[in-house]
Amino acid sequence: MEKKGHLCTVCNQSFSQKSNLTRHMKLHGTNPNAYTCDVCGKGFTQKQHLTSHLKQHQYPNIRQYKDGVAKVAYTEAAKTVLEAPNKEVDRKWLDCKTAEAAARKSGGEMWKGQIHITFGKFAGQSFRWLLENAVGYVVWLMSQYLQEGEKNELLKWQKERMLEYVRQFPPVSCLLDKRLEVR
Structure with a gap:
């Protein structure tokens, strides 16, 4: 049983140590030091929990046709991008060094997924976005590059990084290998 001494002003729960009260207050959202995910807005009471959570945002959510094989059909998001007339690309992606620095800064261990493609019908989209929304295009593009x-x-630098990224995901990599076998 907790000794009285440090009382929560919201729910009247008491704590024997001030650090436990401080951690508890984050649950109520009254502590300005609460840790919030910038991607999805989810809140955490401890920084290490936020750090662990952020890793889930680095990996693409690849839709599967069947177990181990990615779905190649475009998503609705991809169709919307295809219909958009303006495909402007941020200038930082137009130079290999600045592109890599920007991707590494925001991408953690999966930084290559943060690189934005600067050409073609999906110009301006990240590699991660492409794997989530246009696997068929990625497979076609990579097979063209390899052949x-x-x-x-x-473009060579981008395609090499994209190939390295794609090879980390067997459901997509197997489609690329099958396409290369056919030719």
Whole structure:
């Protein structure tokens, strides 16, 4: 049983140690030091819990056709992007060094997923977004690159990073391998 001494002003629960009261107050949202996810808004009482939670936002949610095989059909989000007339790309993605620095800063261990493609019908979208919404395009693009190469240095750098990223996800990688076998 907790000794009285540090009382919660919201629910009147008491704590023997001030640190326990401080942690408890974060549950009520009254502590300005509460830890909130910038991606989804979920709150946490401890920084380590937020850090652990943030990792889930780094990995793409790849839709599956069947177990171990990604669905290649475009999502509604992809169709919307295709219909958009303006495909402006942030300038930081137009240089290999600034692109890598920006991706590493925001992407943690899965930083390659943060890189934005600067060409084609999905220009301006991140690699992660592409795996979540346009797997068929990614497979086609990577097979073209592996068969024909790329002369433009920026596009070559992007395609090499995308290939490295894609190879981390067997449901997509297996589709690429099948496409390459057919040719």
